[in-house]
Amino acid sequence: MSESSGTTRLQPQLRHVSSPETGERVELSGPWILRAFEEQLGELSRQLAEYARDANRHWDLTNVTRIDHAGALLLWRAWGGQRVRNLTLRPEHEGIFSGLSAPRARAPKPARDWRAPISALGDWLLDVSDHLLHFVLLVGRIAIDTSRLSRQPRDIPWLEISANIYRTGAQALGITALVGFLVGIVLSYLSAQQLKTFGADIFIINLLGVSIIRELGPVLAAVLIAGRSGSAMTAQLGVMRVTEELDAMTVMGIPHTVRLILPKVLALAVSLPLVVAWTCAVALFGGMIAAQWQLGIPYSLFLVRLPEAVPIANLWLGLGKSVVFGMAIALIACHYGLRIEPNTESLGSGTTDSVVTAITMVIIVDAAFAVMFSDVGSFL
């Protein structure tokens, strides 16, 4: 190993000799290889360019121990892309320079365009309309498949549906319970301080009951599920696209919508209301504890007053809303999953877009419900 470790320590040398008998000479020695250049590449390159200005100089490369493409190209660049007239080479290095003699095509440089922002806006609009179009196509496809399945109940993918319910529902109980419990405590704790100053302690039950059952529970659970299950669905479909599993299903005549998408949509439509009911219950439990602690409202009073304070319509509204949230999350996740292209960057950005869109859509749908059902479940 003595030589190869030696060559990395040796450095490329450049020497200018001027004598009456030999004329102007540039002598190169040592290894002219990429690894040996290290920090002195800029300096060498500058010196070479200076010596190369005089076309009649004699270049002597006979003392060069090794030369590779990087070294040869460095000289070649200094010589202005051609072989200098007076060049002495070792015969074994001839090959590396003859390979360079063909003029190199320049890589096309991307041109800058002042219209770029406008066309970017146009691209964005086209992209959005493309998303909308494909989303509508997906929903339509699912509607057709559902109507077909209702005529042939034997083909309903029960196994996939139940597996998805387990993954999106049962496995999410822990995290939704934790978040719901803490939000219930925080909400109850903060409201208690305000209500106390008005002497309206008992209204904590109305406040917690309506806000959690009607708004907070469904939205909180939907946002958590969008982040947890929506991203998983997008990534799963995306990886299946990358590994050509989707194509394999297509050629076997198994429609993606029936086997992959419909089970996810149905499963979330079933599991999200259940998760919402669970989250609401745990959040109310947290609120109840904080109310007892802060305002001294006994648990029994809380539980007796709750059905009187919150009309049952609010519960149905909250659960009905979460069915829509669940389907929206699954559809958006699948839509983005199917659009992922077979590269790593697309997988990452597709998953992010999917979650952001799903959460935004949950809030928008929630606002629409609030406006539409403003006089349902009101309490006096």
Add this chain to the structure above:
Amino acid sequence: MKRSLVEVNNLWTRFGDHVVHRDVSLSVERGEVLSLVGGSGSGKTTLLRQMMGLEIPSAGEVKVFGVSLQNSDADEVQRIRNRWGVLFQQGALFSALTVFDNVALPLRELGTVDEDLIRQLVLFKLEMVGIEAAHAAKMPSDLSGGMVKRVALARALALEPELLFLDEPTAGLDPDRSESFVRLIEDLRRELELTVVMVTHDLDTLIALSNRVAVLCEQRIVAIGPLSEVVTNSHRFICNFFQGERGKRALQAVSDALLVT
């Protein structure tokens, strides 16, 4: 004097109770092409990955350029990483980067070469593997399988390596493409004085490129030497491998070609 670029000493690999390599020793000399062959699951690719330091053997030592991959400090291992190039089976191009940036990446990481020289070097390397400059701005997903392999080879050669690891260089290429790919590797090897370690299933590639063949079977190397010696070995696996229909045809083709020239 013969100097080994890669030395494998008494290497053992175990996955749980399953022993893949039992006391394997092997050396690769400067300037030769060594092929690792063996049945599926015989641990060829594992052995190759151990030579690149991607996997750590259960026991034994791998030395590359005289540096032990297991018992050396990170800086030293990093320095030898710049002296080898690797061509992965699927190319392993970075899908988020263009062809140009894929080949330029190791040069930019080196941090000593100016951008103009990088541009010329990258275009030169691409030209060397037969990729036109017009394809330089494309993304890897827009390339065919053969082009991906060529670009991956250009990337493996970007740092002017002395040692090249090839994992199934011709898998997934059509016969015409794989033949030109083999010729390309052979030309580059001669021109750049490369040492090559490769894993292959393809008999034609094996016969066309290798100086020496190592046969991995039953957890150890059952034969190692020039192809002409290895084929005469009477081990059951070697017989099946080289003396089967496909093996005979490939060997016949080679001996015919030798007679003609």
